[in-house]
Every structure is written in structure tokens, then in C-alpha cells.
Amino acid sequence: MDILSLSAVELGKKIKAGEISAMEATQATLAQIEKEEPRIHGYVTVDAQGALKQAEEIQGKIERGELTGPLAGVPAAIKDNICIKGRLTTCSSKILSNYKPTYTAEAVEHLQDAGAIILGKTNMDEFAMGSTTETSYFGPTMNPHNVGHVPGGSSGGSCAAVAARECYYSLGSDTGGSIRQPSSFCGVVGLKPTYGTVSRYGLVAYGSSLDQIGPITKNVEDCAAVLTAIASWDKKDSTSVKREDYDFMGSLKADVKGLRVGIPADYFTEGLNKEVAEAIRAAANVLKEQGAVVEEFNLSLVKYAIPAYYVIASAEASSNLERFDGVKYGYRAKDYEGLHNMYKKTRSEGFGAEVKRRIMLGSFVLSSGYYDAYYLKALRTKALIKAAFDKAFENYDIILAPAAPTTAPELGKSLGDPLKMYLSDIYTVSVNLAGLPGLSIPVGKDEKGLPIGMQLIGDHFQEKTLLRAAYTYERVTGKEAR
Amino acid sequence: MSKQYETVIGLEVHIELATKTKIFCGCSTEFGGAPNVHTCPVCTGMPGSLPVLNKQVVDHALAIGLATNCHITRVCKFDRKNYFYPDNPQNYQISQLYLPIARDGWVEIETGGVKKKVRIHEMHMEEDAGKLVHDEWDDTSLVDYNRSGVPLVEIVSEPDMRSAEEVIAYLEKLRHIVQYLGASDCKLQEGSMRADVNLSVREIGSDAFGTRTEMKNLNSFKAITHAIEGERERQIELLEEGKQVVQETRRWDDNKESSHAMRSKEDAKDYRYFPEPDLVPVMIDDEWIARVKAREPEFRTAKLARYQKEYGISQVDAEILTESRNMAELFEAATALCKKPKKVANWLMVETMRLMKEHDMEPQDLRFSPENLAGLIEMTDKGTVNSSVAKEVFEHVFLENVDPQAYVKEHGLATVNDEDALRKTLEEVIAANPQAVADYKGGKEKALGALVGQTMKAMKGKANPGRINELLREML
Incomplete structure (x- = not known):
């Protein structure tokens, strides 16, 4: 038996049954990391000693019956913008390259309570700003399906690590597609939950009104299991929402009979790669064959999503990133003359080009005299986009779309044209603007063998509907990352 | 000076609210303590930390807003004010700009027997900053975040005041309202009440406002009075010389008894305010307002009138007794027990105040019960103790809240009538x-x-x- 080919839930079952120990699984994953990292570079830090120690403790708890959940003893990885007490949390930035938080993020605490073994922290675009994981201070992550290509971003490390079997699942964060797009590029399942479902406490903020932590997994069942573990109503996060039901495992039924599926025709324009378009339509047909009612409609306002998103996200980011100033923690410039020079040098040296671009953009749109013309207008656009989705969900249970207009681009081809890179977020950003849940599931590969992901978008709190549709597709086609 | 000038003054008053914990985290607001002991990831601006609003802050702000006749913003929101300074751990302050909790209120002041309304433009909630400590020897600065996140309200008046006397009357009025509400102790010297003075001058009869300056760092009524007088003269002198007043922020120097320019309007900061995305709007419903209203005490102005009418206490004495809510309540409770308002007033104004001064205490520090004061008054009236023994016994009532009857008995202090x-x-x-x-x-x-x-x-x-x-x- 190949331990590494098991899904997280399968591994959890075998550990509980005593067929495999948490220690064996951890050792096998660490060996895989050692083998694959030179090729993939999915991690910023791996804590092998710590992981083995956790494995020992967790194995004991499982044997004593103290840990009984589906994820007990299963090794996982955490995106490097999610705080773990005493462990480097760099956001793949020079400015936090030496930063160890004094507390652990709520979502990670829930995973620890569920018996997760945390292997390490995964690579990402600096402060989650980017779509390729190439803006990382520590260098890019490579796509396990073809190392000449990027894994997508910003959660590229988390997705590549799952795809390369360097962990059984991981946590990512999604502000404008940062879970769904790299999941699509790496051929794994990624979910951005409804805004407010997973606590943001301990997630280093990029765009606070858009950020959500979510699971990146090998299959849909694992996705439901991880979401069940991390979703909670947290009083430490004022934007956290108290939901009626936190058990997502119950949604795993291969049944889409009567499910109303809408495909936005205005997503299928010239910017969309032909192979991707065909794969998405073929996937929609699979659901149709299973009894779903599939039809096309016009979502409208599609072209306004990108500008609205980049104005709002950059505005919030420009403020969120002000705290990185060299005063309290993180990197501080070596030589400086007085306070303002220290700020200037620290931030000039500590941030990369993409982060600086967004800080400048965000500062500009919030400046007096421009606030109404840009920021307020973007907020109004956001409200209109949300209304367009609300209208669509009167007719459909889910919206089916591509996760990205292309498959993974080649390494080194994206950062030279930031505007083009921004435009590639077209299918994902509106979901964040509207606060909706969105799931990406692999539906095929292009002629180069690069994965294609389908995005399923649900109304607020309809994760179960998304999981059920994705599970049905997965059961019928047998397509899973193994 | 050939022309007649009028001073136009508006105030921005910051009041530190008396909550046990900070505005956005559970840390203690206790004054003092070693640097950075009352801190957590939230009030030190650690990455990933999030603010959670302390409801008690809204409760206090709401009470002040209602007591100052403001319109309450039923759905109020917080905004971020962005500026870099090390005492501000996130480099933005969470404040309110677009939808502050209260607007368009007024308070009535009285100076020289003349009553006047001072309008309140708005009042908002915000967080205080930490404190920088400069180490001269080491040529470095350290920062203490114990005060970071202590709740404040800022009350912005309209430019309705015309003299230092009116300014002091307005501040006293606010202080009494807020203290009576138990929302703050309002100590100017300790910084729990701070006032920035916006001042301009214009020729009497003119409708247009002159160019104003803003004066900061005023830590006492004396400083405020002197700063107003000095700034009025400085501006008039400029105008008389045919020069312009520059719109700027000035800092008052208490030692030099003068102010100097800090920054002009040209280099005023752009705070890039925008709605705080980490907090949800505060919904204030009728029920909440009714609850706060029901808790509202009888304010000082009402007490002043009632004491004179109901108890026959002089205006001067009533002013002393109502200086603090605690003292006024002691007076009323003890009077209700012994029915001797003048004697109670006398004990409070003479012996109590003498002992407070001796022990460096504030009215809110008084711990003795009205029962024990009333009991002592009855004992002296009956001749159970003579007046000098009564003073001795009162000292123990004052300090230890002893039962005077038990104390006199235990120490054999009763007057011998054998x-x-x-x-x-x-x-x-x-x-x-x-x-x-x-x-x-x-x-x-x-x-x-x-x-x-x-x-x-x-x-x-x-x-x-x-x-x-x-x-x-x-x-x-």
C-alpha cells in the first residue's frame, strides 16, 4: 500500500483502525517532502522534529480514545500567512522573515484540536498578493504537474504541496481567488467558504472584507472534513457569522437530480482558453447527465469585478500593511537617520515590488479628493455585483464557471505585465466581493498535461450544495488527486 | 487698538471612558503598572489580530450623547484613521468619521448669571494610543502600549464660545455630566479629559469667521485660560499689523506660558479615512436607548435647584455638595435618614473636606456610609457625645466606616451624664x-x-x- 496515495479521511480511518500509525504517516510525508522540495519548493519552513513529536503525542491520544475525529494523526500544511505560536510566519515577505507570532490562529487551533500534525508553513505570493506564487521573497513554487509552470497563487505552496503529496491537506487563504485558482492549476480541490464561516483571527490580513481561510485537499470528502474542523463562530472575529450547521460531511451524496445549475454565458468570451472552455462544458454535461438542470444565463457586470476588487483589496491592504514598520517586530533596516528614515528604509527594503504597487494603489484611492471617485464607487460596484448574484440565485442553486481563463502559465511569464495578471482573476474576484462560497475541482487536463479546474459558486451558506455537486462529479468521473 | 474684536472658540474634548477593559480587547485599562503588562496581540497591533468592540464603551458614549441632547446614530460605524507613529501600533487609529455615534446636541452653560447654549457638532468613539518614553542617555525611544486601546470619546463643539470663562463653564458642564454618568473621572491633570482649543478672532459685528488656529497640550483650566488670552492677543496683533493669521496647529508650553506652531494646514496629514472592515456596524435600538435613559441620574443642575428649594441649602453650599455625584448622594442619603440637611451639609463640607485634603482623596474615594454619618449626627444631637469626641469618632467613620455607636461604646467615649x-x-x-x-x-x-x-x-x-x-x- 502506498501511504501517500491515501486521502486524508482514508488515512485517518487507517490510523484509527491501527493499520498505520501517525508516526509512519508523518515519516512517509517528511520523506516525500525531502524528495520533492528541491523540485517543488512548496514550503517556506518544514518542522520535521516538531512534526515527529506531534505524531507521537497524537498517536497516544488516538490510542487512549481521546482523539476520534476523521483527521486525527493526519499530516497537514498551513499557508505562511496563518499564525502559529512560536513558529515562523513570514507571509513570504522579507519584512516578516524573522517573525514568530505570540499566538495561534483560531482555524489552526481547531485543526490541532482535531489531531492534525502540522508539518510546516507553505510558500505564497508575498502577503497573498499575486496569482503565481512568484512574488514570494523566498523564490517561486513550481507546479508539480510541470515544474516549468507556476502553481498559481497566492496559495501556490499549499496547493503544490497537496498535489505533490507533501501533505494530506493544507490551509490556504482566498481574497480574490487565492485558493480556487491555484487549486485549479494544481489539480486539487479548494474551497473558499462564505465570508464569516472560518475565523480570520490569526490570518495576516490582506483585504479584510474579502479574506477567508479554506481547505485545499485531494478530494471532496477531505474538503468537507477539513471545513467541518475549521469552521466556527468565533467571538474574536467580529465578522464571524454564527451558522446553523457546522457538519459538512452530511452533504456527501452523489445526487444532483433537479439541481438547478446556471452557467454565465458572459464568462465564455474571447479571453477564455478554448481547452478550458471545452473542459468546463464537458463537466457541466456530466452533472446534466446525472439529472441536474443546466442552462446558460447572463450574470452581467462581469467586466467591473476586476477594477472594483483591486480598488477595495488594495485600499484595505494599504492600511493593513501599515503595521509593518520596523518598530515592533519583523525586519528593520540596518542604517537609518531618525524615525521617518527608519520607516522609509525598512519598508522600501522589506516589501517586494507587487506589494509596494498595491500599497501605492490603495493609498491613492483612499486619498482625500479621490476617495469618492474610486473607493466609494468600488463599494457601490461591489453592492451591484452582489445584487447580480442574488438575482442569479433566485433561478439557480449553483453557478458553474471556470476557475481561471487558462491553465498554469509558464514560470517567469506573468509578473512583467501586472495588468494582464490581474485580469486573469476575472472568474474568482466577484465571489469574494459578494462574500459567496466558491469551490474549485479538477475536471481535466490540457494538451500539455496541465490541470483544468471547474468553479462551483453557491449562495451564502450553501457550501453543502457545492460539496454535493462536486462529490457527484468526482464519484461519476473518478477524477481525484492521488 | 482701534477696532473691537470678538474671540470665537470651539473645543475638541477627549474623554477617557471608565471601563474595566480596553475598547477592542480584554486587556485592563488600569493606570500604571510596568510597561506593556496590560497588552495582548490586539492592542500591540500583532499581525492577524482583530478588534472586538467593548459594548460598555457604546453604553457610556450613548449615555453622554443622550445627556448632551444629541441625535443618536442608530447604525453607527467605525473608520480607520491612517497615520504613522510608533505609539499607534497598527499605524491606524480606529475612530469614527462618517457615522459617529452622536450628532447635533447642546449643553447649557451659565457665566455671570447669563445662560447660553453651546452646540455640540458631534461625538465619536475611538481608541487611545500608547506612550513613547525617550531615553536621553541611550538616544533611543521606547514605547509602552498599556494605554493603547483605552476607550475615548471625542466631543466636538460648534464655535459657540466667546471667552475663556465660557470655555471653562462648558468644560465644567461636560465634566459634571460625564462624572455623574459614571462614564469617566474627567481629570484634566491626569489626561482623562483633554481639550484642544480652536480659536479665531473677528471684528465685532462681523458674520464671517476669521482664520482659526488649534491649540494642543492644555493640561489645566489655568493653561486653557492663559492660552486663550495669549492666542487672542497674538491674532489681534497680527491683524492690527495688517498680517494674516495662518491656519495651523500650535502647542502650548506650560513652562513658558506661550504657544508655538507645530504644523500648518499645508502639511496637514491626509488620514485616508475609510470604513473599518474588521468591525460590524453598531445597531442602537429603542430598547437600548430606553435602558440608558432609565439609568440616567439626576444631574447637577437639577440638584442645585432642588437643594436650595427642598433643603434650604444656599447656592454656594449646594455647589460644593454637588461637585461630585458621590458627595451629593451621600448628602441625600444621610439627610433622608436623620432629616437634618444643614447638619449633614456641615459635616460634609467641613470635616469631610478637611480629611479628604489631609488624605489626598477625591470625592469618588469616599467609602463611609450615610447610615454612619446620620448615626453620628443623632448621637451629637442627643448629647451622647460632645462635639470634640464626635470629630474624633468621625475620623474613624471617614477612614474605616465604623459604626459610631459601636465605636463609642467600645472605646468608652460616651459623655458622662452621671x-x-x-x-x-x-x-x-x-x-x-x-x-x-x-x-x-x-x-x-x-x-x-x-x-x-x-x-x-x-x-x-x-x-x-x-x-x-x-x-x-x-x-x-
Whole structure:
């Protein structure tokens, strides 16, 4: 038996049954990391000693019956913008390259309570700003399906690590597609939950009104299991929402009979790669064959999503990133003359080009005299986009779309044209603007063998509907990352 | 000076709210303590930390807003004010700009017998910053975040005041309202109440406002008065010389008794305000407002009138008694028990104030119960204790809140009303002081006093000096 080919839930079952120990699984994953990292570079830090120690403790708890959940003893990885007490949390930035938080993020605490073994922290675009994981201070992550290509971003490390079997699942964060797009590029399942479902406490903020932590997994069942573990109503996060039901495992039924599926025709324009378009339509047909009612409609306002998103996200980011100033923690410039020079040098040296671009953009749109013309207008656009989705969900249970207009681009081809890179977020950003849940599931590969992901978008709190549709597709086609 | 000028003043008043914990985290607001002991990831701006609003802050702000006749913003929101400074750990302050909790209110002030309304433009909630500590020896600065996140309200008045006297009256009015609400102790010296003065001058009769300056760092009423007078003169002098007043922020220097320019409007910061995405709007419903209204105490202005009418207390005395809510409530409760308002007032204004001064206490530090004060007053009225013993007993009531009856009994301080014992002592005193007796008989009234004193001494102070006097006259 190949331990590494098991899904997280399968591994959890075998550990509980005593067929495999948490220690064996951890050792096998660490060996895989050692083998694959030179090729993939999915991690910023791996804590092998710590992981083995956790494995020992967790194995004991499982044997004593103290840990009984589906994820007990299963090794996982955490995106490097999610705080773990005493462990480097760099956001793949020079400015936090030496930063160890004094507390652990709520979502990670829930995973620890569920018996997760945390292997390490995964690579990402600096402060989650980017779509390729190439803006990382520590260098890019490579796509396990073809190392000449990027894994997508910003959660590229988390997705590549799952795809390369360097962990059984991981946590990512999604502000404008940062879970769904790299999941699509790496051929794994990624979910951005409804805004407010997973606590943001301990997630280093990029765009606070858009950020959500979510699971990146090998299959849909694992996705439901991880979401069940991390979703909670947290009083430490004022934007956290108290939901009626936190058990997502119950949604795993291969049944889409009567499910109303809408495909936005205005997503299928010239910017969309032909192979991707065909794969998405073929996937929609699979659901149709299973009894779903599939039809096309016009979502409208599609072209306004990108500008609205980049104005709002950059505005919030420009403020969120002000705290990185060299005063309290993180990197501080070596030589400086007085306070303002220290700020200037620290931030000039500590941030990369993409982060600086967004800080400048965000500062500009919030400046007096421009606030109404840009920021307020973007907020109004956001409200209109949300209304367009609300209208669509009167007719459909889910919206089916591509996760990205292309498959993974080649390494080194994206950062030279930031505007083009921004435009590639077209299918994902509106979901964040509207606060909706969105799931990406692999539906095929292009002629180069690069994965294609389908995005399923649900109304607020309809994760179960998304999981059920994705599970049905997965059961019928047998397509899973193994 | 050929022209007649009028001073136009508006105030921005910051008041630190009396909550146990900070506005956005559970850290203590306690004053003092070693640097950075009252801190957590939230109030030190750690990455990933999030603010959670302390409801008590809204409760206090709401009470102040209602008491100052403001319109309450039913859906109010927080905004971020962005500026870089090390005492501000996130480099933005969470404040309110677009939808502050209260707007368009007023308070009535009285100066020289003339009443006047000062309008309140708006009041908002915000967080305080930390404190920088400069180490001169090491040429470095350290930062203490114990104060970071302490809740504040800022009350912005309209430019309705015309003199330092009106400014002080307005500040006193706000202080009394806020203190009576228990929302803050409002101590100017300790910084729990801070006032920035916006001032301009114009020719009397003019409708247009002159160019204003803003004065900061005013830590006492004296500083405020002097700063206003100085700034008025400075601006008039400029105008008289045909120069322009520059719109700027000025810092008052208490030692030099003068102000200097800090920054002009040209280099005013752009704070890039925008709605705080980490907090949800605060919904204030009728029920919440009704709850706060129901809790509202009788304010000082009402008490002043009532004390004069109901208790026959003079205006001056009523002002002293109502200076703090605690003192006023002590007065009212003790009066309700013993029905002797003037005596209660006397004990509070004389002995209580003397002891407060001696022990460096504020009215809110008073711990004795009205029952014990009322009990002591009844004991003196009945002659159970004489006035000097009563003062001695009161000191223990004041400091330890002892039951005066139990205390007098335990320490044997009750006045001796045993006539035989008193007569016996008097006989001894008369026998032992023939000279004084002779002097008295020779017409020296003063000599009687000496004999009374001797008798009191012999009786260890527990006799009634009036009765001694009577008996002495009778016996001699």
C-alpha cells in the first residue's frame, strides 16, 4: 500500500483502525517532502522534529480514545500567512522573515484540536498578493504537474504541496481567488467558504472584507472534513457569522437530480482558453447527465469585478500593511537617520515590488479628493455585483464557471505585465466581493498535461450544495488527486 | 487698538471612558503598572489580530450623547484613521468619521448669571494610543502600549464660545455630566479629559469667521485660560499689523506660558479615512436607548435647584455638595435618614473636606456610609457625645466606616451624664485650683474656662462642657 496515495479521511480511518500509525504517516510525508522540495519548493519552513513529536503525542491520544475525529494523526500544511505560536510566519515577505507570532490562529487551533500534525508553513505570493506564487521573497513554487509552470497563487505552496503529496491537506487563504485558482492549476480541490464561516483571527490580513481561510485537499470528502474542523463562530472575529450547521460531511451524496445549475454565458468570451472552455462544458454535461438542470444565463457586470476588487483589496491592504514598520517586530533596516528614515528604509527594503504597487494603489484611492471617485464607487460596484448574484440565485442553486481563463502559465511569464495578471482573476474576484462560497475541482487536463479546474459558486451558506455537486462529479468521473 | 474684536472658540474634548477593559480587547485599562503588562496581540497591533468592540464603551458614549441632547446614530460605524507613529501600533487609529455615534446636541452653560447654549457638532468613539518614553542617555525611544486601546470619546463643539470663562463653564458642564454618568473621572491633570482649543478672532459685528488656529497640550483650566488670552492677543496683533493669521496647529508650553506652531494646514496629514472592515456596524435600538435613559441620574443642575428649594441649602453650599455625584448622594442619603440637611451639609463640607485634603482623596474615594454619618449626627444631637469626641469618632467613620455607636461604646467615649460623679470631680477641681476660683469670684470670667478645661481633662473629655459650665457657676 502506498501511504501517500491515501486521502486524508482514508488515512485517518487507517490510523484509527491501527493499520498505520501517525508516526509512519508523518515519516512517509517528511520523506516525500525531502524528495520533492528541491523540485517543488512548496514550503517556506518544514518542522520535521516538531512534526515527529506531534505524531507521537497524537498517536497516544488516538490510542487512549481521546482523539476520534476523521483527521486525527493526519499530516497537514498551513499557508505562511496563518499564525502559529512560536513558529515562523513570514507571509513570504522579507519584512516578516524573522517573525514568530505570540499566538495561534483560531482555524489552526481547531485543526490541532482535531489531531492534525502540522508539518510546516507553505510558500505564497508575498502577503497573498499575486496569482503565481512568484512574488514570494523566498523564490517561486513550481507546479508539480510541470515544474516549468507556476502553481498559481497566492496559495501556490499549499496547493503544490497537496498535489505533490507533501501533505494530506493544507490551509490556504482566498481574497480574490487565492485558493480556487491555484487549486485549479494544481489539480486539487479548494474551497473558499462564505465570508464569516472560518475565523480570520490569526490570518495576516490582506483585504479584510474579502479574506477567508479554506481547505485545499485531494478530494471532496477531505474538503468537507477539513471545513467541518475549521469552521466556527468565533467571538474574536467580529465578522464571524454564527451558522446553523457546522457538519459538512452530511452533504456527501452523489445526487444532483433537479439541481438547478446556471452557467454565465458572459464568462465564455474571447479571453477564455478554448481547452478550458471545452473542459468546463464537458463537466457541466456530466452533472446534466446525472439529472441536474443546466442552462446558460447572463450574470452581467462581469467586466467591473476586476477594477472594483483591486480598488477595495488594495485600499484595505494599504492600511493593513501599515503595521509593518520596523518598530515592533519583523525586519528593520540596518542604517537609518531618525524615525521617518527608519520607516522609509525598512519598508522600501522589506516589501517586494507587487506589494509596494498595491500599497501605492490603495493609498491613492483612499486619498482625500479621490476617495469618492474610486473607493466609494468600488463599494457601490461591489453592492451591484452582489445584487447580480442574488438575482442569479433566485433561478439557480449553483453557478458553474471556470476557475481561471487558462491553465498554469509558464514560470517567469506573468509578473512583467501586472495588468494582464490581474485580469486573469476575472472568474474568482466577484465571489469574494459578494462574500459567496466558491469551490474549485479538477475536471481535466490540457494538451500539455496541465490541470483544468471547474468553479462551483453557491449562495451564502450553501457550501453543502457545492460539496454535493462536486462529490457527484468526482464519484461519476473518478477524477481525484492521488 | 482701534477696532473691537470678538474671540470665537470651539473645543475638541477627549474623554477617557471608565471601563474595566480596553475598547477592542480584554486587556485592563488600569493606570500604571510596568510597561506593556496590560497588552495582548490586539492592542500591540500583532499581525492577524482583530478588534472586538467593548459594548460598555457604546453604553457610556450613548449615555453622554443622550445627556448632551444629541441625535443618536442608530447604525453607527467605525473608520480607520491612517497615520504613522510608533505609539499607534497598527499605524491606524480606529475612530469614527462618517457615522459617529452622536450628532447635533447642546449643553447649557451659565457665566455671570447669563445662560447660553453651546452646540455640540458631534461625538465619536475611538481608541487611545500608547506612550513613547525617550531615553536621553541611550538616544533611543521606547514605547509602552498599556494605554493603547483605552476607550475615548471625542466631543466636538460648534464655535459657540466667546471667552475663556465660557470655555471653562462648558468644560465644567461636560465634566459634571460625564462624572455623574459614571462614564469617566474627567481629570484634566491626569489626561482623562483633554481639550484642544480652536480659536479665531473677528471684528465685532462681523458674520464671517476669521482664520482659526488649534491649540494642543492644555493640561489645566489655568493653561486653557492663559492660552486663550495669549492666542487672542497674538491674532489681534497680527491683524492690527495688517498680517494674516495662518491656519495651523500650535502647542502650548506650560513652562513658558506661550504657544508655538507645530504644523500648518499645508502639511496637514491626509488620514485616508475609510470604513473599518474588521468591525460590524453598531445597531442602537429603542430598547437600548430606553435602558440608558432609565439609568440616567439626576444631574447637577437639577440638584442645585432642588437643594436650595427642598433643603434650604444656599447656592454656594449646594455647589460644593454637588461637585461630585458621590458627595451629593451621600448628602441625600444621610439627610433622608436623620432629616437634618444643614447638619449633614456641615459635616460634609467641613470635616469631610478637611480629611479628604489631609488624605489626598477625591470625592469618588469616599467609602463611609450615610447610615454612619446620620448615626453620628443623632448621637451629637442627643448629647451622647460632645462635639470634640464626635470629630474624633468621625475620623474613624471617614477612614474605616465604623459604626459610631459601636465605636463609642467600645472605646468608652460616651459623655458622662452621671451628676454625682461630675459633682465629685468638680469639688476636686475647685479644691485644687484656689487661685482660679479666686480670680473668677473676683470677676474674671476667663478663669471659669480654665476650670472647665481642668474638669474635662479629669473626665478624659467625656463630659458635656455645657453642663460643667452650669454646675460650676452653681457651685461657686
